[in-house]
Amino acid sequence: MNVQIFIPCFVDQLYPSIAFNTVKVLRKAGCTVEYNANQTCCGQPAFNAGFWNEAKDVCNKFVKDFKGSDYIVTPSASCTGFVRNYYGKLFQDSSKSNEVRELGSRLFEFSEFLTDVLNFDDTGAVLNGKATYHDSCAALRECRIKEAPRRLLSKVSGLELTEMNDVETCCGFGGTFAVKFEPISIAMADQKVSNALDTHADYIISTDMSCLMHLDGYIKNKNAAVKTLHLADVLASGW
Known part of the structure; x- marks a missing residue:
């Protein structure tokens, strides 16, 4: 194809x-x-x-x-x-x-x-650790994507996927929203990262690097014990 x-x-x-x-x-x-x-x-x-x-x-x-x-x-x-x-x-x-x-x-x-x-879900990827998945607003609300990334992640060897609380809540980025409404944006990132940390996940994974870029900035500022990974990086790991 x-x-x-x-x-x-x-x-x-x-x-x-x-x-x-x-x-x-x-x-x-x-x-x-x-x-x-x-x-x-x-x-x-x-x-x-x-x-x-x-x-x-x-x-x-x-x-x-x-x-x-x-x-x-x-x-x-x-x-x-x-x-x-x-x-x-x-x-x-x-x-x-x-x-x-x-x-x-x-x-x-x-x-x-x-x-x-393609009906293809097993890339042969390997990633040892625990992860939680973030539904981006665009994926969930504009594209109706919910199960596809989870199906792909379920096939990654060594990866344990755990859902966080309020998983469908926005991360707070929203493009220029994060600049125009910085305090609100930071508070939303704090809520999202806190929910991820409660799962004891090593990684926050998403389809959208824009969300992860925002969360990663907050994580690094707070020295939080979690990393961000785009789905493509996860599916390409270990082979």
Whole structure:
């Protein structure tokens, strides 16, 4: 199966290992992975900040970069949810409305693509320790992703997965929300990390590095005894 990979801008700039591990796992699942080096951003940051015209320019480029019939896979539920749910609003009643709708049907978050499209859930990964999983708002509410990452993690040898309290509560990041409402954002991170620590987990795992980046900043500031890991890094470990 031929797959186009979309790497979110912040992953490209700050966490490139996630991109490489996503490709590694997809190839093990039998995919031929292609990367269009012209790709940039899905447009979500500008859209969320209220700059819809500027966002539309970026979104137009995304549509152009991913023309074709291949599946598009990204290690970000946030980007997936934005393209699926908001491109239609930006291009409503335009000549691109059908193209945008078709593109959204080809775009999948990494974990749901593995389980729902490929029916592939055992990468042969090994990670010894205890983990708890964080449902990002984008994955849970915009993409309806709940079981896919847990199914994949259940196959990781040596990993014990334990649910934390209030697992579906937001981590507090929310993009510019963390900047505009810093005290609230920090309090939400404190609640999320406290719930994770109560499980005695070694790792907090999620589909979204944006959430984990926020939580990791809080963890390091408080010297908390837990680490953050993106799902792709977990599934690529040990082989």
